[in-house]
Each structure stands twice: as C-alpha cells, then as structure tokens.
Amino acid sequence: MNVPRVETTRPGHRACTTRPQRLYLMLTRKAFRYRVYPTPSQEARLGEWESALRWLWNLANEQRLMALSRPRDGRKYYTAFDQMLELTPLRAEAPWLADVPRDVCAQLLIELDQAWQRCFKRIARQPRWKRKGRDFISLTEPHPKMWRLDGSNIRFPKLGILRTVLHRPLEGTPKTCTIKRDGDQWFASIVCEIELPEPAPRTEPVIAIDRGIVNVTADSDGKITTSPRFYEHARKRLARAQRTVSRRKKGSKNREKAKLRVARLHRKVRRQREHFVHTLSAAYAKSHGIVVVEKLNTAGMVRANRGLARGILDAGWGQLVECLRYKLAWSGGTLVEVPAHYSSQTCSDCGIVDSKSRRSQSEFRCVACGHADHADLNAAKVLKSRANRSALPVEGSSLDAHRSRKAKKKLRVPRGQSSQSPVL
Numbered sequence: 052m053n054v055p056r057v058e059t060t061r062p063g064h065r066a067c068t069t070r071p072q073r074l075y076l077m078l079t080r081k082a083f084r085y086r087v088y089p090t091p092s093q094e095a096r097l098g099e100w101e102s103a104l105r106w107l108w109n110l111a112n113e114q115r116l117m118a119l120s121r122p123r124d125g126r127k128y129y130t131a132f133d134q135m136l137e138l139t140p141l142r143a144e145a146p147w148l149a150d151v152p153r154d155v156c157a158q159l160l161i162e163l164d165q166a167w168q169r170c171f172k173r174i175a176r177q178p179r180w181k182r183k184g185r186d187f188i189s190l191t192e193p194h195p196k197m198w199r200l201d202g203s204n205i206r207f208p209k210l211g212i213l214r215t216v217l218h219r220p221l222e223g224t225p226k227t228c229t230i231k232r233d234g235d236q237w238f239a240s241i242v243c244e245i246e247l248p249e250p251a252p253r254t255e256p257v258i259a260i261d262r263g264i265v266n267v268t269a270d271s272d273g274k275i276t277t278s279p280r281f282y283e284h285a286r287k288r289l290a291r292a293q294r295t296v297s298r299r300k301k302g303s304k305n306r307e308k309a310k311l312r313v314a315r316l317h318r319k320v321r322r323q324r325e326h327f328v329h330t331l332s333a334a335y336a337k338s339h340g341i342v343v344v345e346k347l348n349t350a351g352m353v354r355a356n357r358g359l360a361r362g363i364l365d366a367g368w369g370q371l372v373e374c375l376r377y378k379l380a381w382s383g384g385t386l387v388e389v390p391a392h393y394s395s396q397t398c399s400d401c402g403i404v405d406s407k408s409r410r411s412q413s414e415f416r417c418v419a420c421g422h423a424d425h426a427d428l429n430a431a432k433v434l435k436s437r438a439n440r441s442a443l444p445v446e447g448s449s450l451d452a453h454r455s456r457k458a459k460k461k462l463r464v465p466r467g468q469s470s471q472s473p474v475l
C-alpha cells in the first residue's frame with residue numbers, strides 16, 4: 052500500500068511516571084491523511100518544489116554512487132549528515148533549491164539515507180533515480196514548530212495557509228506534516244504521537260485464515276470471502292484509456308489529459324482495494340485475539356509466478372497481513388505466522404498428507420478417513436492446528452512416506468518454529 056490512511060511505526064514502550072508502577076503506556080505513531088486544496092499559485096510553487104527536490108535526490112544519489120564505486124581504500128559511505136552539510140553552499144548556487152524550505156530538503160536527504168540503509172541490509176533494492184511523471188516526491192516538514200494547524204487549515208512554511216478538509220479530528224501530538232501529490236489531487240499526511248494505555252493481551256478466540264486467489268480468505272470458523280477483483284473489473288476501461296494515450300501526439304496537452312485519466316483509474320482501483328483490505332482486517336482484529344496466517348513470500352511468489360501475479364496482487368495478500376499485524380497490536384492481539392507447506396493437501400481431521408485428497412479447486416475429501424470439506428476451509432483448519440503443534444495428532448506420518456527422503460524432509464516443520472508459536 053502506498054499510503055495507508057492509518058499507520059503505526061515501531062510502537063515504543065515506556066513506563067508511566069505519574070501513575071503507580073506496573074501501568075505502562077504505549078507510545079505509537081499514527082498518520083492522519085487529509086485532502087488539501089492548494090490555490091493555483093500554491094500548486095505551481097509545489098510543482099516547482101517537486102522538480103527541485105527531484106533534482107536534489109538524483110544529485111545526492113549520484114554523489115553516493117560515485118563514492119561507492121571508488122577502489123576500496125578510497126571508498127566513502129556518505130551519511131545524511133554529510134550531505135546536509137553541503138546543503139548550504141548548494142542552495143546558494145541553485146536559487147530554485149533555495150526556494151524550498153531547508154528542513155524539507157534535509158528531510159529528503161534523510162529519506163535517501165534510509166533507502167540506502169535498507170539496501171545495505173538487503174531489505175530493498177538500490178534507490179532509484181526519481182523521474183518526472185513516474186516517481187512522486189513527498190514534501191515533509193519534520194519539525195512540529197515550523198508548521199501548524201490554523202483553524203481547520205494547515206499553515207506550511209513559505210506556502211502560507213493551505214485549505215484543508217479536516218474530515219476527522221487529530222489525536223495526540225502532531226509531529227510531522229507531509230504534502231504529497233496523488234495524480235491531480237493533493238494530500239497532507241500528519242503524523243501524531245499518541246500515548247495509549249497498553250491493551251490487555253488477548254489470546255482468545257483463535258482463528259486461522261487461508262488466503263487464495265478465487266477466495267481472498269477462508270477462515271477456520273467457516274467464513275469464505277470471495278475476491279472482489281477490482282483490477283479485473285477495471286481492466287477493460289484501463290485498456291481503453293491506455294489506447295487513447297498511445298493515439299495522442301507526444302508532448303501534447305490532450306495526451307497529458309489522457310494520461311491523467313489512466314492515473315485516475317489506477318487510483319480508483321487502489322483505493323477500492325485499500326478500503327476492502329482495511330475493513331476485512333479490522334473485522335478480524337476486532338473479533339479475535341490470535342489470527343494465524345500462513346507464511347508466504349508474496350514478493351517471491353509474484354516474481355516466480357507471472358501468471359498468478361496479477362491475481363495475487365489484486366487480492367492484496369501482503370497488505371492484508373500488514374494491516375492485520377498492526378491492528379491486532381492495537382487491540383492486544385497477536386498475528387501468528389505458521390509454515391505454509393502442504394496445507395492444502397493435509398487433512399484437518401486426521402493429519403494425513405496426500406495430494407489426491409484435494410479433488411478439485413474447492414473440494415477436499417481425505418483418502419484415509421473420508422473427511423470432506425471445502426478445500427480452503429480445510430486448509431484454514433490445518434493452519435490453526437499448526438499454530439499449536441502439540442494439538443495436532445499425526446501430521447507427518449504421511450501416505451507419501453515411501454517416496455524419496457528429500458520429500459519426507461520437506462514435510463517436517465523446523466523445531467524453532469514450534470517453540471516460537473505461543474502457547475494457546
């Protein structure tokens with residue numbers, strides 16, 4: 052998800068000093084996103100700032116790349132602070148950059164540094180060049196004293212008052228304010244620090260969710276949610292809009308308009324999916340203490356399985372788990388990830404693993420005990436039993452046991468996994 056409407060980052064814990072011991076407050080960060088309506092002159096200036104920051108990002112990125120490509124003894128790893136020191140002489144030379152508030156420039160260099168740190172830790176790829184029309188730039192004012200709420204509007208440095216629709220009240224202490232373009236619309240995202248009493252840990256009730264393509268979720272309580280397939284529904288309209296773009300003359304006004312239409316359609320699909328994922332995960336987090344999901348490498352699956360990729364992405368698997376994780380954390384619940392292997396071929400009743408048990412996409416009938424169920428619901432029940440290994444009767448004593456040793460090894464769940472899962 053590009054911009055989740057509500058997000059939390061690393062909830063820190065600290066003791067409350069004014070109350071008796073043992074009561075803890077949870078310090079979380081929550082982002083509130085509001086639509087802003089800049090005036091034409093403000094919008095033009097924001098556009099110029101975006102260009103200036105894109106230029107700064109690419110320049111700073113190039114500096115890092117040059118320093119990294121040197122031979123080992125002369126190599127230099129730039130930090131955000133190193134690059135910030137060069138900001139003053141640079142702004143003196145480049146008047147278009149000097150127009151952007153200094154804090155906003157500095158924050159961009161911090162973001163670049165964070166992107167490189169993620170790359171060094173092998174979490175993400177190398178930071179990309181920012182290209183006009185492809186990458187949006189966010190303007191973040193990190194210091195709470197430099198911007199403020201003026202009535203229901205936002206007063207941003209150098210821009211003055213931005214007309215804002217405060218459709219919901221802010222909570223906690225506002226910290227940073229980020230202005231970002233989304234196609235032809237502008238949004239301000241305000242991150243607030245909120246101190247909440249830590250929720251009482253909940254371990255009941257337990258539910259397992261199996262994710263699929265045809266059915267987004269099937270849970271161990273027997274509920275199946277079919278995939279809304281927003282992208283599939285919009286495909287025809289998107290294809291038509293994209294054809295219009297390719298017919299229009301390059302560099303023309305009409306081509307720009309056609310492009311905007313494509314972007315709007317994509318935005319609509321994205322928002323439909325976000326809404327769906329948020330409602331679904333909120334319902335589970337509200338009604339259950341522990342939610343069990345299978346551990347899937349979504350990014351890897353998308354890469355390996357081009358044919359399925361569209362379905363996987365359209366179903367919003369990755370987003371669903373991320374939403375569940377933080378929503379459960381807020382309500383005192385836990386997300387448990389269990390190994391996914393053979394969950395669709397295992398019988399939830401007797402634990403026998405056999406590929407013949409799964410008769411079709413939706414039908415499961417065990418070859419050993421005759422237990423019949425919807426295939427997705429059966430898989431969800433298997434996942435639930437995996438969260439508590441001791442409760443499972445005989446999984447692993449499989450009919451396929453006579454097959455090669457390699458296949459047998461695959462069926463075994465690593466020891467560490469079972470000791471990690473909480474006692475239910």
Ligand SMILES: [Zn+2]
Pocket residue numbers: 398399400401402403417418419420421422
């Ligand atoms: Zn069975």
